[in-house]
Amino acid sequence: MKKLRSMLYLLITFCFIGLTTTLDVSSIVFVILSQNDKVHAQRAEILKEDLINQMKTHYHARPEIHLCHEEFNSISSWTILPLLPILDKLHSDTAKWIIFLEDYTAVDTRKLVMALEKYNHKQETWIGHSVHDNEATIIHHFAFHENPKSFKYPVIASGVAMSIPLIQRLMNKLKHEKLNSFTIDVAHELALFIGGEVPLKDEPTFCVQKNILCATFATEYQCCDIPMPKHSVYYAVKTCGKYHEDRVKVINETWRPHVAKIDFFSDTKDYNIPTIDIKIPNTERGHCQKSLSILHYVNKKIKNGELNAKWLVLADDDTIFSVSRLHTLLCCYDSSIPVAIGQKYGYNLLMGGGYSYLTGGAGIVFSIPALKILTERCTCPSIDSPDDMIFGACLVKEGIDMVHSPAFHQARPMDYTSDYLAVPKPLSFHKHWNADPLQIYNTWFQKDDVSFSKMEIHDEL
Numbered sequence: 001m002k003k004l005r006s007m008l009y010l011l012i013t014f015c016f017i018g019l020t021t022t023l024d025v026s027s028i029v030f031v032i033l034s035q036n037d038k039v040h041a042q043r044a045e046i047l048k049e050d051l052i053n054q055m056k057t058h059y060h061a062r063p064e065i066h067l068c069h070e071e072f073n074s075i076s077s078w079t080i081l082p083l084l085p086i087l088d089k090l091h092s093d094t095a096k097w098i099i100f101l102e103d104y105t106a107v108d109t110r111k112l113v114m115a116l117e118k119y120n121h122k123q124e125t126w127i128g129h130s131v132h133d134n135e136a137t138i139i140h141h142f143a144f145h146e147n148p149k150s151f152k153y154p155v156i157a158s159g160v161a162m163s164i165p166l167i168q169r170l171m172n173k174l175k176h177e178k179l180n181s182f183t184i185d186v187a188h189e190l191a192l193f194i195g196g197e198v199p200l201k202d203e204p205t206f207c208v209q210k211n212i213l214c215a216t217f218a219t220e221y222q223c224c225d226i227p228m229p230k231h232s233v234y235y236a237v238k239t240c241g242k243y244h245e246d247r248v249k250v251i252n253e254t255w256r257p258h259v260a261k262i263d264f265f266s267d268t269k270d271y272n273i274p275t276i277d278i279k280i281p282n283t284e285r286g287h288c289q290k291s292l293s294i295l296h297y298v299n300k301k302i303k304n305g306e307l308n309a310k311w312l313v314l315a316d317d318d319t320i321f322s323v324s325r326l327h328t329l330l331c332c333y334d335s336s337i338p339v340a341i342g343q344k345y346g347y348n349l350l351m352g353g354g355y356s357y358l359t360g361g362a363g364i365v366f367s368i369p370a371l372k373i374l375t376e377r378c379t380c381p382s383i384d385s386p387d388d389m390i391f392g393a394c395l396v397k398e399g400i401d402m403v404h405s406p407a408f409h410q411a412r413p414m415d416y417t418s419d420y421l422a423v424p425k426p427l428s429f430h431k432h433w434n435a436d437p438l439q440i441y442n443t444w445f446q447k448d449d450v451s452f453s454k455m456e457i458h459d460e461l
């Protein structure tokens with residue numbers, strides 16, 4: 001009797017599974033982590049249209065799609081967690097999966113539906129392209145330094161799917177837990193917040209690089225074949241006396257030969273480089289006064305007609321650029337409007353009242369109109385306030401578009417997973433600590449820069 005009952009139970013379970021495996025496609029909600037500026041808003045719009053068309057063709061369904069920059073708080077929504085209570089309120093009755101996408105994620109909806117059917121939406125589940133650190137890294141505060149490979153987190157560009165029960169638990173957790181003040185790597189911080197009880201499910205069709213099996217993959221975008229000409233971009237490098245010998249020498253031997261306009265701003269005059277003495281003493285922590293003085297210096301030169309440029313690139317003396325890739329990226333943006341581009345970090349975003357900023361070591365690009373506004377409206381609370389954070393707060397206050405590009409990097413290549421670095425191609429790295437900057441440059445950037453310089457010489461002939 002007992003045996004019969006358990007067999008019956010099994011039979012019912014099978015039927016039940018059989019009935020529920022076909023996922024109702026209208027229960028999938030897409031959230032595109034879109035950005036405000038015109039270029040990225042348009043990219044998000046194109047992805048949205050594509051999703052609508054695919055769902056119409058394959059399923060005669062119209063999906064729910066949210067564009068963060070239109071519907072949610074565009075200052076904090078890129079960090080995902082602040083969206084959860086809103087998404088729960090909108091969709092917990094009908095949705096089964098919420099899928100987060102970047103504007104450069106591509107989706108094959110049929111493969112996505114097939115992938116999702118494999119998982120249980122009634123449990124706490126999250127699905128993505130799973131990666132782990134190979135060594136402890138500063139961008140993750142050296143977490144899991146004893147066994148860095150043990151902790152899994154997703155590549156958000158490959159899409160991340162979350163079930164409603166998971167979102168509901170996280171919402172409650174959000175109310176009760178103390179949150180980090182800094183947002184540095186959203187994917188890692190999200191995984192930490194979700195916690196080890198619900199490990200990320202690695203879905204092989206959530207890809208980084210495209211192949212025929214992929215439900216999602218990241219795309220490389222390029223707005224031009226001919227990069228922004230060298231003379232349109234002015235580089236300002238922050239340095240100080242103690243680094244003239246080593247760090248400036250590295251710049252000289254790597255990316256400097258590929259730029260047309262560059263100045264080194266220091267606390268001392270050095271005719272060998274040469275440097276401009278900006279008359280601000282070097283500070284150990286932040287460099288607000290120094291950086292702001294550089295912006296004033298450049299703004300004045302432009303106003304006087306002594307300098308002609310469309311873009312200002314502000315960099316540390318240990319920032320390593322691919323000049324060609326940076327100039328290729330700049331083709332996408334309109335230099336006649338105020339805009340700043342770099343790698344976005346956040347401060348106090350999850351508590352509310354915080355702001356995003358572009359982290360300085362990765363290099364920050366300002367259009368000249370943005371530069372002008374910053375010089376008119378921004379001040380440093382103290383000489384050693386963190387320049388990048390103060391600029392970020394000021395950009396937010398002035399309503400200037402702050403564009404995140406995942407091609408910029410505040411740390412060294414070994415601080416990121418190879419999947420994260422695969423798409424888009426990196427254009428900057430930062431820091432010489434425990435690394436050989438010449439080798440980093442030669443491995444990642446040299447080839448593209450050399451052909452860029454050759455092409456430009458050719459164009460001038």
Ligand SMILES: *[C@@H]1O[C@H](CO)[C@@H](O)[C@H](O)[C@H]1NC(C)=O
Nearest residue numbers: 244245248249252272273274
């Ligand atoms: C860097 O390169 C410039 C231009 O080629 C040169 O004048 C300068 O002496 C070099 N400085 C260092 C520190 O190598």
